[in-house]
Amino acid sequence: MRTFEEYKEALFKMKPNIYIGDEKVGRDDPRIQGGINIVRLTYELANDKKYKDLITTTSHLTGEKINRFTHIHQNKEDLFKKQRMTKVLCHLCGGCIQRCMGIDALNAVSVITYECDQALGTKYYENFKNYMKFFQENDLAASCASTDAKGDRSKRPSQQENPDAYLRVIETRDDGIVVRGAKQCITNTPYVDEIIVVPCRMMMPDDHDYAVSFAIPADWDGVKLLARPASFHIPDKAEDFATPTLKMGDVETFIIFDDVFVPKDRVFLNGHADHNQTAYAGFLALMFAHFHRHSYTGCKPAISEILASSAALVAEYNGIEETSHARDKISHLLGTAELVFASGESSALHSEKAPSGTQVPDEILTNAGRRLAGENIYEEYKILADLAGGLMATLPFIDTFYNEEVGELAMKYMQRNPRVKPENVLKCFKGLECLGCSDISGLLQVAGLHGGGSPQMETIAMMGRYPLKDLKNISKYLFGIRKNPKRFERSETPVTPREMLKKFRRALIAKQAREEKKENC
Numbered sequence: 001m002r003t004f005e006e007y008k009e010a011l012f013k014m015k016p017n018i019y020i021g022d023e024k025v026g027r028d029d030p031r032i033q034g035g036i037n038i039v040r041l042t043y044e045l046a047n048d049k050k051y052k053d054l055i056t057t058t059s060h061l062t063g064e065k066i067n068r069f070t071h072i073h074q075n076k077e078d079l080f081k082k083q084r085m086t087k088v089l090c091h092l093c094g095g096c097i098q099r100c101m102g103i104d105a106l107n108a109v110s111v112i113t114y115e116c117d118q119a120l121g122t123k124y125y126e127n128f129k130n131y132m133k134f135f136q137e138n139d140l141a142a143s144c145a146s147t148d149a150k151g152d153r154s155k156r157p158s159q160q161e162n163p164d165a166y167l168r169v170i171e172t173r174d175d176g177i178v179v180r181g182a183k184q185c186i187t188n189t190p191y192v193d194e195i196i197v198v199p200c201r202m203m204m205p206d207d208h209d210y211a212v213s214f215a216i217p218a219d220w221d222g223v224k225l226l227a228r229p230a231s232f233h234i235p236d237k238a239e240d241f242a243t244p245t246l247k248m249g250d251v252e253t254f255i256i257f258d259d260v261f262v263p264k265d266r267v268f269l270n271g272h273a274d275h276n277q278t279a280y281a282g283f284l285a286l287m288f289a290h291f292h293r294h295s296y297t298g299c300k301p302a303i304s305e306i307l308a309s310s311a312a313l314v315a316e317y318n319g320i321e322e323t324s325h326a327r328d329k330i331s332h333l334l335g336t337a338e339l340v341f342a343s344g345e346s347s348a349l350h351s352e353k354a355p356s357g358t359q360v361p362d363e364i365l366t367n368a369g370r371r372l373a374g375e376n377i378y379e380e381y382k383i384l385a386d387l388a389g390g391l392m393a394t395l396p397f398i399d400t401f402y403n404e405e406v407g408e409l410a411m412k413y414m415q416r417n418p419r420v421k422p423e424n425v426l427k428c429f430k431g432l433e434c435l436g437c438s439d440i441s442g443l444l445q446v447a448g449l450h451g452g453g454s455p456q457m458e459t460i461a462m463m464g465r466y467p468l469k470d471l472k473n474i475s476k477y478l479f480g481i482r483k484n485p486k487r488f489e490r491s492e493t494p495v496t497p498r499e500m501l502k503k504f505r506r507a508l509i510a511k512q513a514r515e516e517k518k519e520n521c
């Protein structure tokens with residue numbers, strides 16, 4: 001496994017291909033440091049006795065000890081541990097741990113490349129296995145670039161006026177492919193080694209040029225990273241008020257692939273035109289979203305608990321801790337955290353092994369939990385603001401409290417609960433400002449809603465798999481329409497990954513038939 005210093009050294013050697021505003025910068029730009037500070041936890045705590053049982057595991061490919069952020073889940077225990085690891089690490093960085101997207105994508109790639117090779121005789125799983133060994137041996141960090149620019153949302157890739165609205169293959173050569181397009185809203189790319197590219201939607205046969213998946217280094221020729229850094233710390237002069245957590249940050253990236261060559265051994269999917277074959281592109285998009293939504297059942301409860309912890313603290317400092325409305329509001333935050341985490345645990349409990357050997361969480365439970373988290377996100381920030389009061393948004397800069405003329409006077413009015421020192425009240429409100437009013441706070445709220453797919457996509461994924469026909473037997477029996485009861489326990493009959501693919505193909509064929517009918521009308 002790599003040390004943090006080795007990770008950082010490799011990062012700083014990469015070619016500068018990051019654009020912030022009108023500047024082109026390297027990985028040593030201070031605006032990227034916040035993200036590096038978060039990834040640091042995933043390397044350093046892998047050797048910490050408090051965390052290493054969660055962060056390290058054994059590679060199923062080499063038998064070597066590896067970081068769990070480079071692991072392909074092999075059993076239920078792996079899924080439980082991945083979820084717990086995500087939660088405890090998110091507590092420490094105050095938000096997103098940043099290293100799950102890449103490995104969620106690789107878990108999805110493992111399932112789909114195997115299926116594709118079995119059905120079509122391709123060699124994508126071989127490519128995947130070799131790449132995965134390289135990824136594990138070098139303890140790499142990756143981003144997942146799934147979300148395309150997408151153009152007009154009502155049109156599929158091949159129907160768009162701009163043929164590059166979705167990333168596509170513009171040339172297939174003996175030694176690889178050339179791709180063109182853009183991916184948007186991609187977390188962490190300026191401070192990871194590799195970009196894992198997967199499609200973001202269902203594809204039809206006409207979309208075969210867009211059915212593409214591969215991995216490339218983040219500074220590869222033709223890759224341009226348009227970065228938007230965000231941080232917790234709202235700068236003022238009192239640097240020592242910025243705790244290690246509040247020095248962390250995030251960089252979202254708009255990636256342009258300007259005619260990028262991808263060597264063939266790094267390609268995991270390239271086209272294939274008929275019904276059954278293009279289904280792999282959409283199935284890969286769905287699988288990435290699925291593994292990523294399962295990761296959300298770890299990180300989102302962590303964010304709810306961070307908000308609950310802050311709400312409980314400020315309620316104490318404000319002297320309202322024992323009031324029934326404060327306890328009620330905090331219980332809402334905790335209830336959401338517990339339920340979302342339970343959905344992830346339960347989806348691990350009811351997970352199934354794909355033919356590739358990868359353990360796949362239960363799809364309905366994962367999506368139900370992820371959707372619950374998204375639906376509650378703005379309510380959770382509302383509770384924090386409610387219990388904190390307006391000062392979290394209006395606090396004067398910290399230096400003001402140490403100003404010769406007004407400092408002492410200002411501190412006097414920070415006193416609230418008489419048992420709490422005014423300096424701690426100041427620290428608390430500075431922390432609340434960072435958590436609730438910084439640019440990263442706004443970002444985490446939108447991520448809470450859209451990360452892993454818009455809420456509607458979670459509903460579609462959940463309902464696409466739910467056995468509604470069987471469910472109706474309950475009321476049919478109760479209403480006397482059916483004579484004998486039929487035992488129904490949805491989670492006891494999970495849909496296996498291969499059944500998921502079959503259902504997915506059927507949906508694709510039905511969708512195409514609907515589109516053709518519309519055209520003929």
Ligand SMILES: Cc1cc2nc3c(=O)[nH]c(=O)nc-3n(C[C@H](O)[C@H](O)[C@H](O)COP(=O)(O)OP(=O)(O)OC[C@H]3O[C@@H](n4cnc5c(N)ncnc54)[C@H](O)[C@@H]3O)c2cc1C
Nearest residue numbers: 101144145146147153185186187446447450452453454456
């Ligand atoms: C902070 C943050 C981090 C992210 N990180 C990553 C990342 O690391 N990797 C990655 O790949 N993605 C990432 N995403 C992207 C995320 O997955 C997308 O934002 C999400 O899938 C929604 O896509 P969109 O933003 O294009 O919105 P849209 O898909 O445009 O959604 C806008 C609205 O349009 C609706 N809509 C869209 N299409 C249709 C249609 N055909 N019919 C009817 N309604 C439709 C949606 O339901 C929604 O209500 C991130 C997003 C955020 C906010």
